[in-house]
Amino acid sequence: MLAASAGLVALFLFTGVLDLWQSLVTLVVIALAALIGDARSGPVKLPQVDAAEQHREVDRAIGAVVGAFPDAVILLDAADRVLASNPAAREIAPALAVDQPVTLALRIPEVHQAVRQARAAGARQRAEFVTRVPIERWFELIVAPLPPSDVEPASHRGRLILVFHDMTPMRRVEEMRVDFVANASHELRTPLASLSGFIETLQGSARDDPAANARFLQIMKTQADRMARLIDDLLSLSRVELVEHVAPTEPLDLVSAVRQVVDGLQMLARDREVSVSFNLPAAPLTVLGDRDELIRVFENLIENAMKYGGSGKRLIISMSQDMTADGSPEAVASVRDFGPGIAPEHLPRLTERFYRVDMASSRAEGGTGLGLSLVKHIVNRHRGRLQIESELGKGATFTVRLPLVGAPAGAAKSPSG
Ligand code: ADP
Numbered sequence: 001m002l003a004a005s006a007g008l009v010a011l012f013l014f015t016g017v018l019d020l021w022q023s024l025v026t027l028v029v030i031a032l033a034a035l036i037g038d039a040r041s042g043p044v045k046l047p048q049v050d051a052a053e054q055h056r057e058v059d060r061a062i063g064a065v066v067g068a069f070p071d072a073v074i075l076l077d078a079a080d081r082v083l084a085s086n087p088a089a090r091e092i093a094p095a096l097a098v099d100q101p102v103t104l105a106l107r108i109p110e111v112h113q114a115v116r117q118a119r120a121a122g123a124r125q126r127a128e129f130v131t132r133v134p135i136e137r138w139f140e141l142i143v144a145p146l147p148p149s150d151v152e153p154a155s156h157r158g159r160l161i162l163v164f165h166d167m168t169p170m171r172r173v174e175e176m177r178v179d180f181v182a183n184a185s186h187e188l189r190t191p192l193a194s195l196s197g198f199i200e201t202l203q204g205s206a207r208d209d210p211a212a213n214a215r216f217l218q219i220m221k222t223q224a225d226r227m228a229r230l231i232d233d234l235l236s237l238s239r240v241e242l243v244e245h246v247a248p249t250e251p252l253d254l255v256s257a258v259r260q261v262v263d264g265l266q267m268l269a270r271d272r273e274v275s276v277s278f279n280l281p282a283a284p285l286t287v288l289g290d291r292d293e294l295i296r297v298f299e300n301l302i303e304n305a306m307k308y309g310g311s312g313k314r315l316i317i318s319m320s321q322d323m324t325a326d327g328s329p330e331a332v333a334s335v336r337d338f339g340p341g342i343a344p345e346h347l348p349r350l351t352e353r354f355y356r357v358d359m360a361s362s363r364a365e366g367g368t369g370l371g372l373s374l375v376k377h378i379v380n381r382h383r384g385r386l387q388i389e390s391e392l393g394k395g396a397t398f399t400v401r402l403p404l405v406g407a408p409a410g411a412a413k414s415p416s417g
Contacts, residue, residue, distance in 0.1 A: 059083060071165050072139075076102055078158025080115060092131065092139070092164060111141060111162070118143040118160055128167075140165040183354045187230055187368070191223035198223075226366055233370040237353070240293065240377045247383050251405055252291050253284035254331050255319055261298040262317065268303065272310040276302075279318035285331040287402045293378045300371040301335045301398045307365045309339025312395050321404060330384075334399040342390040350388060351376040375400075 063084040066073045072089035074082060074096065080103065085096045095105035103112065110129035118125040124144040131137050146159040198216045206212040262276055269276055287294075305315050316336045324330050342350070346357045354369040356362040362369060375398075379386045382402050390396035 071163055074102065074162040076160045089164065114141055114143045115160060118145055138167045138171045140167050180353060184234060187354065188227060191227045194223045195220055230368045233368045233374060237370060237374050237377065240374065240381060244377060244381045247381065248288050248290040250288065251286050252289050254287050254333060255280055255285050257291060257294050258298050258317060258319065258333060261295055261302055265302055268306050272306050274306050274310050274313055274315055276315045276317060279316060281320055285319060285321065285404060286406045287331050288405055289382055297375050297378050297400060300375050304371060305335050305337035309337025309395055311340065312338025314338055329404040330401045331404045332399060332401050334397050336395060336397040338395040341392045341394050341396050343392050347388055347390065
C-alpha cells in the first residue's frame with residue numbers, strides 16, 4: 001500500500017496536481033495510516049509486534065520517505081526535536097541529529113518563528129531566509145503541521161514537517177535580469193546624454209559657428225550610430241535567445257560564409273593595416289546553420305581581432321575538420337590575432353553581456369559589449385562550442401566548433417594530422 005501511495009503521490013506531484021510540500025505531507029499521512037492500519041489489524045498481520053515496535057516501524061517508514069525527497073525536509077516532534085531529516089537538510093544544518101532539539105543545529109530566527117507560528121495557528125506557514133556560509137543561498141520554507149490521528153500515541157502528536165526549497169538559481173536569474181535592465185539603460189543613456197548636450201550647444205553658443213556645427217554633427221552621428229548598434233545587438237540577442245532551443249536545419253558551407261565575412265571587412269583590415277592569411281580546406285565544411293547568424297558570429301570575431309588585436313598586424317583564419325570526444329565529426333573555425341591578448345581572469349567572463357576588458361578601448365572602438373555574448377548564444381543554438389584561448393602579450397584565438405553534416409565519421413581529420 002505504501003508503494004502504491006508513493007506512486008500515486010509522485011503522479012500528483014509530477015502532473016502538478018499537488019506541489020512538493022503537499023505531496024510530502026500526503027505521503028507521510030498515508031505512510032502513517034498504512035502502517036498504523038497494519039499494526040491495528042494486530043494478530044492477523046503483525047502478531048508478534050508490540051506497540052512500541054509498531055511505532056518505530058512507522059518512524060522508519062517516515063524517515064525513508066523524508067530521505068527520498070530532493071528538497072531539504074525535517075520532521076519535528078511536538079517538542080521540536082528532530083524525528084527525521086534528509087541529506088539536503090543536513091547540508092543546510094550539518095549538526096541535525098535525531099532526538100536533538102532542532103534549535104541546536106539550525107540557528108535561523110526565521111525558521112524558529114515559522115515553527116512557533118505554525119504551532120500557534122495549527123496551520124501551514126511560509127518564510128524566506130538567506131544563509132551566507134559557505135556561500136549565499138536563498139530558501140523558501142514551508143512549515144506544516146501533520147494532521148493528528150486517534151490511533152497515534154501521544155508522543156506522535158504535534159508533529160511538524162519543514163520543507164526547504166532552494167530558490168538560489170531563481171534569485172540569480174532575477175538578479176541577472178535586473179542587472180541587465182540597469183546596464184542596458186546605462187549604455188543607452190550615455191550616448192543620449194551626449195546627443196542632448198550637443199543639441200543644446202548647437203541651439204545656443206555654437207548656433208552661428210559653421211565649423212563647430214560640422215564637428216558636433218559628426219560626433220552626434222557617431223553617438224546615434226552607437227545607440228542604433230546597441231539596440232540592434234539587444235534585439236539580435238533576444239531573437240537568438242528566443243529560438244536557442246530550435247537548432248537550424250538548413251545545410252550551408254561554413255568556408256564560403258567565412259570568406260564572405262572577410263571580403264566585407266577588407267576596408268577595416270586596410271584601415272588597421274592588418275594582413276589576413278587563411279588556412280582553409282579545399283572541400284566545403286557543411287553544417288546545419290542560419291547563414292545570417294553565422295555571418296554575425298564571424299563578423300564579431302574577426303572585427304574584434306582587427307580592433308583589439310590589430311596591433312599585431314596580422315590575423316590567421318583557419319578552418320578544418322575534427323572529431324569530438326564522442327567521435328562525431330565537427331567543423332572547426334578559428335580566428336587568431338597577435339595583439340595584446342587577454343589576461344586569464346577575464347577569459348571566463350568575456351561572453352557576459354556588457355563585459356569589457358577595457359571599457360575605454362571598447363567605447364573608442366564603438367563596441368557595445370554584447371558581441372561575444374551574441375556569438376555564444378548563436379553558437380549554442382547551432383549546438384556548437386566557443387573556445388577562447390589567450391596569453392597576455394601573445395594575442396588571442398577564438399575557436400568555433402560546430403557539428404558537421406555529410407561527412408562519413410572516418411573522414412574527419414584533426415588539424416594536427
Ligand atoms: P565589444 O562590443 O566591446 O567589442 P565584445 O563582447 O565583442 O564587446 O567583446 C568584449 C570585450 O572582449 C571587448 O571589449 C574587449 O575588451 C575584449 N576582446 C574581444 N576580442 C578581443 C581580442 N581579440 N583581443 C583582445 N581583447 C578582446
